[in-house]
Amino acid sequence: MTQASKTGKARRSWQDIRDEIHRRVLSRRYKPGDKLPRDEDIAEELGCARSTVQRAMQDLNDAGIVERKRKGGTQVRPDPVTRATLDIPITRVEVEARGARYGYQMLASGRETTPAPVAAAFGLAAPEEMLHIEALHLADEAPFILEDRWVSLATCPEIANVDLSVKSANEWLVMHKPYDRMDLRFYAVNASGAMAARLKLREGAALLVIERSTWIGDAPITTVRSVTTPGYQLLTGS
Amino acid sequence: MTQASKTGKARRSWQDIRDEIHRRVLSRRYKPGDKLPRDEDIAEELGCARSTVQRAMQDLNDAGIVERKRKGGTQVRPDPVTRATLDIPITRVEVEARGARYGYQMLASGRETTPAPVAAAFGLAAPEEMLHIEALHLADEAPFILEDRWVSLATCPEIANVDLSVKSANEWLVMHKPYDRMDLRFYAVNASGAMAARLKLREGAALLVIERSTWIGDAPITTVRSVTTPGYQLLTGS
DNA sequence: GACTTTTTTATGTAGCTACATATTAATGAG
DNA sequence: CTCATTAATATGTAGCTACATAAAAAAGTC
Numbered sequence: 001m002t003q004a005s006k007t008g009k010a011r012r013s014w015q016d017i018r019d020e021i022h023r024r025v026l027s028r029r030y031k032p033g034d035k036l037p038r039d040e041d042i043a044e045e046l047g048c049a050r051s052t053v054q055r056a057m058q059d060l061n062d063a064g065i066v067e068r069k070r071k072g073g074t075q076v077r078p079d080p081v082t083r084a085t086l087d088i089p090i091t092r093v094e095v096e097a098r099g100a101r102y103g104y105q106m107l108a109s110g111r112e113t114t115p116a117p118v119a120a121a122f123g124l125a126a127p128e129e130m131l132h133i134e135a136l137h138l139a140d141e142a143p144f145i146l147e148d149r150w151v152s153l154a155t156c157p158e159i160a161n162v163d164l165s166v167k168s169a170n171e172w173l174v175m176h177k178p179y180d181r182m183d184l185r186f187y188a189v190n191a192s193g194a195m196a197a198r199l200k201l202r203e204g205a206a207l208l209v210i211e212r213s214t215w216i217g218d219a220p221i222t223t224v225r226s227v228t229t230p231g232y233q234l235l236t237g238s
Numbered sequence: 239m240t241q242a243s244k245t246g247k248a249r250r251s252w253q254d255i256r257d258e259i260h261r262r263v264l265s266r267r268y269k270p271g272d273k274l275p276r277d278e279d280i281a282e283e284l285g286c287a288r289s290t291v292q293r294a295m296q297d298l299n300d301a302g303i304v305e306r307k308r309k310g311g312t313q314v315r316p317d318p319v320t321r322a323t324l325d326i327p328i329t330r331v332e333v334e335a336r337g338a339r340y341g342y343q344m345l346a347s348g349r350e351t352t353p354a355p356v357a358a359a360f361g362l363a364a365p366e367e368m369l370h371i372e373a374l375h376l377a378d379e380a381p382f383i384l385e386d387r388w389v390s391l392a393t394c395p396e397i398a399n400v401d402l403s404v405k406s407a408n409e410w411l412v413m414h415k416p417y418d419r420m421d422l423r424f425y426a427v428n429a430s431g432a433m434a435a436r437l438k439l440r441e442g443a444a445l446l447v448i449e450r451s452t453w454i455g456d457a458p459i460t461t462v463r464s465v466t467t468p469g470y471q472l473l474t475g476s
Numbered sequence: 477g478a479c480t481t482t483t484t485t486a487t488g489t490a491g492c493t494a495c496a497t498a499t500t501a502a503t504g505a506g
Numbered sequence: 507c508t509c510a511t512t513a514a515t516a517t518g519t520a521g522c523t524a525c526a527t528a529a530a531a532a533a534g535t536c
Contacts, residue, residue: 026416026454038486049521064325070487070528080412082326082450084422087302087319174318178264184322184474188426188444206426206444212320216264236422251489276516287491308517309499
């Protein structure tokens with residue numbers, strides 16, 4: 001038996017408060033740019049403690065619904081942004097989630113000096129020798145994602161001893177080299193001749209590219225350019 | 239003068255606790271899949287209240303670093319995901335942030351019955367008459383984003399009276415029709431003849447497309463397909 | 477009037493208690 | 507031994523107090 005059913009009066013949870021405030025924003029009782037009452041007044045009005053309002057407001061703030069400033073109070077965000085959370089799983093998990101058989105092929109691997117774009121992605125002052133890996137992820141034997149990865153040997157010397165021909169660098173890194181900071185970007189490219197050949201599709205096809213760089217502290221770990229196959233879509237989790 | 243400087247001993251904030259736990263995950267003292275001590279023990283070890291650990295853990299949970307279950311305890315996420323938050327601003331704001339002059343052109347507007355793909359995006363059982371708008375966002379007079387939008391007249395009858403030839407439907411909607419639920423997807427397309435003509439580029443160019451549908455409750459508000467121009471990149475905020 | 481300092485005030489945080497809730501683990505019935 | 511019931515336990519939440527902090531507003535100062 002819940003407390004609500006015992007006392008006959010439901011205790012309002014912070015989610016209830018959050019939803020009530022959200023409703024008021026949605027119903028335009030509080031309009032974009034409007035200042036909201038102070039937490040204490042809302043608490044009194046809705047019959048709960050200030051800490052409960054605080055919790056609710058935190059959440060609305062994180063969600064981009066309101067903006068809070070010390071002393072300045074709370075206001076409805078005047079320039080609404082579309083905020084979304086993306087979860088990008090390991091490719092193997094993604095393929096398996098689609099009910100397909102996962103496959104992995106290392107295409108090339110070796111030590112090379114970082115070309116300018118890679119050094120730029122890492123924000124390196126000078127080029128550096130890194131591990132360069134090209135690999136293909138397969139779903140039911142068909143090419144799924146082509147990845148072009150650079151791994152800093154200065155930050156991850158251990159990876160030199162890992163057999164990356166059977167297991168992807170992604171999996172090894174994700175389990176052994178947690179990161180601190182990440183940079184993600186998405187854009188579209190026309191398949192080059194080399195890409196088309198490796199992904200077995202016509203040259204010029206529009207492909208979604210996911211670029212990701214990770215650091216631990218200031219030390220670069222890895223930067224990957226993942227070229228997806230036609231039809232690939234990135235979806236938000238909400 | 240802060241309390242820390244007065245007492246000589248800093249009070250540890252929940253962020254300190256969070257960072258300490260995070261460090262332990264990063265340093266692999268707690269490895270993926272490992273079970274963490276109970277909040278109370280961590281609190282005692284680090285010299286703070288359980289509520290502080292709770293707050294820290296909440297944050298790590300939201301960030302996808304750990305997973306918590308009642309009674310089950312806390313464990314380091316065994317299948318690390320790359321979690322990122324995307325903020326997509328109004329196009330006008332985005333253009334202005336780049337230091338360019340924003341321009342807007344309505345290309346076409348009228349009432350039409352939703353074709354199958356649009357009905358599907360909304361999860362509609364039956365096609366419906368909606369407002370269909372094609373418009374172009376410009377940055378310094380050059381095409382920037384081409385949008386193809388459907389607005390539910392059932393949910394937003396007021397929009398019929400808005401002059402959408404000078405101000406984008408996006409701006410009006412964002413200020414007057416807050417949403418509840420959103421669906422976002424990103425993919426790449428080759429520019430069709432029509433797209434190429436409107437965006438003034440060659441047919442077949444790879445373009446990043448952002449598709450967004452919004453609802454209030456179960457009622458559909460709008461669905462937009464925004465076709466960006468070459469070179470456009472979506473970046474994460476973190 | 478322009479500038480600096482002080483006060484005020486709304487949000488932010490730490491710590492505590494008490495209880496809720498979801499599981500797991502232990503126990504008991506058959 | 508299997509299944510249902512009960513107890514134990516880690517996290518989740520509400521409410522309270524006290525204080526910290528940032529920023530606006532007010533009060534001084536030149």
